[in-house]
Amino acid sequence: MSTLVKPRPAVRPALRGTVLRVLPALLLVTLALIGPWLAPHAIDAPVAAPYAEPGGQAPLGGDQLGRDVLSRMLAGGRELVVTSLLVAVLVTVLAAVLGTVGALRPAVGRLVERAADVLMLLPAVLGILLVTLSWPDGGRLAVVTVSVVLGVPYAVRLVAGAAAPVAATGYVEAAAVGGERLWYLVVREVLPNLRATLLALFGLRFVAAVYLVATAGFLQVGPQPPTADWALMIRENSGGILLNPWAVLAPGIGIGLLAMSVNLAAAALVPATGRKAVPAL
Amino acid sequence: MAGPLTRTARYDRGGPAGGTGPRPVPALSRAVRYVSGVLARRALLLAVLLAFVFAAVELLPGDAATATSERGESAADLAARRHLLGLDRPVLERFGQWMTGLPTGDLGTSARGEPVADLLSRPFPNTLLLGGLALLVTLVVSLALGCWASARPGGAVDRAVSGGATAVLALPEFVVAVALVLVFALWTDWLPAVTLTDADGSPASWEMLVLPTLALAVPQIGWNTRIVRAALADESKAPHIETAVLDGLPRHRIFTHHLLPGALPTIAAGLATSTGMLLGGAVVVETVFNYPGIGSVLAGAVTDRDSPVIAGVVAVTGVVITGVLLLADLVRTWASGGRT
Numbered sequence: 001m002s003t004l005v006k007p008r009p010a011v012r013p014a015l016r017g018t019v020l021r022v023l024p025a026l027l028l029v030t031l032a033l034i035g036p037w038l039a040p041h042a043i044d045a046p047v048a049a050p051y052a053e054p055g056g057q058a059p060l061g062g063d064q065l066g067r068d069v070l071s072r073m074l075a076g077g078r079e080l081v082v083t084s085l086l087v088a089v090l091v092t093v094l095a096a097v098l099g100t101v102g103a104l105r106p107a108v109g110r111l112v113e114r115a116a117d118v119l120m121l122l123p124a125v126l127g128i129l130l131v132t133l134s135w136p137d138g139g140r141l142a143v144v145t146v147s148v149v150l151g152v153p154y155a156v157r158l159v160a161g162a163a164a165p166v167a168a169t170g171y172v173e174a175a176a177v178g179g180e181r182l183w184y185l186v187v188r189e190v191l192p193n194l195r196a197t198l199l200a201l202f203g204l205r206f207v208a209a210v211y212l213v214a215t216a217g218f219l220q221v222g223p224q225p226p227t228a229d230w231a232l233m234i235r236e237n238s239g240g241i242l243l244n245p246w247a248v249l250a251p252g253i254g255i256g257l258l259a260m261s262v263n264l265a266a267a268a269l270v271p272a273t274g275r276k277a278v279p280a281l
Numbered sequence: 282m283a284g285p286l287t288r289t290a291r292y293d294r295g296g297p298a299g300g301t302g303p304r305p306v307p308a309l310s311r312a313v314r315y316v317s318g319v320l321a322r323r324a325l326l327l328a329v330l331l332a333f334v335f336a337a338v339e340l341l342p343g344d345a346a347t348a349t350s351e352r353g354e355s356a357a358d359l360a361a362r363r364h365l366l367g368l369d370r371p372v373l374e375r376f377g378q379w380m381t382g383l384p385t386g387d388l389g390t391s392a393r394g395e396p397v398a399d400l401l402s403r404p405f406p407n408t409l410l411l412g413g414l415a416l417l418v419t420l421v422v423s424l425a426l427g428c429w430a431s432a433r434p435g436g437a438v439d440r441a442v443s444g445g446a447t448a449v450l451a452l453p454e455f456v457v458a459v460a461l462v463l464v465f466a467l468w469t470d471w472l473p474a475v476t477l478t479d480a481d482g483s484p485a486s487w488e489m490l491v492l493p494t495l496a497l498a499v500p501q502i503g504w505n506t507r508i509v510r511a512a513l514a515d516e517s518k519a520p521h522i523e524t525a526v527l528d529g530l531p532r533h534r535i536f537t538h539h540l541l542p543g544a545l546p547t548i549a550a551g552l553a554t555s556t557g558m559l560l561g562g563a564v565v566v567e568t569v570f571n572y573p574g575i576g577s578v579l580a581g582a583v584t585d586r587d588s589p590v591i592a593g594v595v596a597v598t599g600v601v602i603t604g605v606l607l608l609a610d611l612v613r614t615w616a617s618g619g620r621t
Contacts, residue, residue: 114326120554121330121599123561129579130334130595134341134588207451215565218455234459238569241459243465252459256452263451264444269284280394 025261029085032077032258039071043228051243061244063237073250076228076259079140080217084209087144091151091209092202096194098152099159100186103167104176109160116153124150125215131223143222147212151205162197166190187268196269203266207259214255230254312614318577319610327603331383335376337341338588388593392585397593400578403482405597408567408574410483410557415497419433419559420552423502427509428536434514442506450503455560457570458496465492476572484573493570497562501555512544519543545612553602553609560598 048062060069102109216222217231230251237247388397430442466474567576582590
């Protein structure tokens with residue numbers, strides 16, 4: 001744990017390796033974000049026969065309504081990525097504050113621990129179904145809310161674990177005894193020492209969010225047709241998987257590559273402090 | 282986690298007192314007290330979860346009566362069905378009734394007026410079968426891979442296994458399922474892509490369980506392989522392992538008698554955490570393979586906006602997960618009790 005405050009040795013070669021492992025995720029996320037502008041056709045206009053094989057106007061064939069799979073593919077990643085990024089940012093910020101407060105004020109820490117214990121009994125997918133069905137007009141807001149609520153306790157645990165040794169250091173204690181407010185201690189004294197942990201946490205929460213948001217889309221409680229969305233495309237087109245496998249395969253590869261590359265990037269960013277690095281979905 | 286801390290504290294308090302002579306009865310009663318303490322804590326957590334579930338269903342906007350309403354239904358009809366479903370009574374009264382009904386197997390009434398317990402009684406065993414099989418596959422494969430990888434730390438196998446495990450642990454189950462269907466059902470035609478059911482509502486043949494089980498297990502294998510690998514690495518740094526190595530004990534004996542038992546509690550805890558994700562993932566995987574489990578019930582509930590059904594499913598899965606976590610607690614007690 002003390003490695004957090006010590007300067008890390010052998011930065012140069014490690015840095016290059018990290019960049020190489022983070023790059024695919026960055027490229028993929030960028031592509032998903034600018035994808036809608038690259039789409040050659042409108043996402044809701046038929047250009048071929050339903051489940052048409054690749055060729056001619058549509059390099060990846062047509063979907064169940066004959067819409068261009070490639071265009072929908074290019075357009076369908078942005079919402080997934082943006083929603084997941086939003087969830088990851090919210091969870092990381094909330095967890096950073098709550099976890100640090102928890103390390104400085106043990107009563108808060110215990111409360112968060114109990115909340116995490118309870119949520120461990122609720123599979124995230126069921127949690128999403130529960131909230132989105134009880135709140136039918138919630139839409140994307142419902143998915144984001146429940147993903148954040150379900151993700152925060154585990155994330156807080158990780159931050160609190162990393163913040164505890166920092167909170168016990170002399171200069172933080174000195175500042176606390178010197179009468180600094182809790183807020184100052186959290187923002188100015190402890191959090192700046194947790195940059196590496198928070199960066200890794202953000203990556204891991206992004207992975208978890210991609211999983212949850214995609215699964216919600218697949219269960220049809222997220223984006224509704226005719227939205228182009230990778231998870232929804234898989235669900236809609238699985239009936240014609242024999243006629244044009246690309247209509248299912250392309251979005252499947254999209255989600256798979258996104259989850260894998262972001263996860264490998266997150267793993268590369270994790271400071272070498274051991275088992276706490278195992279993410280909690 | 283409060284578990285290990287309280288246990289150590291209790292052991293320290295009991296230790297010197299037991300040193301005056303062999304007193305097996307206090308030790309036994311201490312174990313009983315520990316187990317009942319764990320039971321009580323788990324039961325309390327479950328009760329809090331159920332309260333949370335009920336609150337989510339009740340306090341969020343929208344209710345079952347409007348969700349299942351048909352076009353042209355009058356306000357009076359709606360009010361009548363609300364009354365029938367008991368939605369016009371105070372929230373606390375309904376909560377009390379729901380909670381006291383749970384232990385007797387009464388999970389409330391769905392929006393269509395059927396008892397939720399009846400809706401779940403046939404599909405739930407199928408889901409448990411699927412989840413149990415996936416847990417078993419996960420246990421065997423991740424133990425094997427984790428042990429294989431830790432045989433030569435930093436070697437080619439270790440790096441390949443660790444990298445592969447990290448890559449698959451975040452894959453959504455439905456993506457794995459679609460890939461498996463493409464490869465094993467459509468291109469090679471080795472296994473069936475959909476599940477057909479017998480007259481009693483269970484899968485017609487074992488082949489139909491293979492792909493759903495694999496789709497569920499693959500991400501969890503990734504997760505647990507990492508836990509096994511990390512637990513073994515931690516354990517191998519323990520002093521008693523170094524002593525065993527210095528004593529010249531054979532490698533396989535160190536492995537089976539010292540390394541693995543020490544890593545067992547961590548591995549059990551990891552698997553227990555997987556249970557929730559397996560049951561959650563089962564819902565999704567069942568939809569892909571048309572498997573007759575709670576996934577199909579939930580799919581219907583999604584179209585009906587039938588939140589009492591979801592609440593019932595969450596209650597039942599909560600009980601199952603509580604049971605598995607309890608088991609992991611006991612494994613940990615047993616494993617550490619054997620050594621101290």
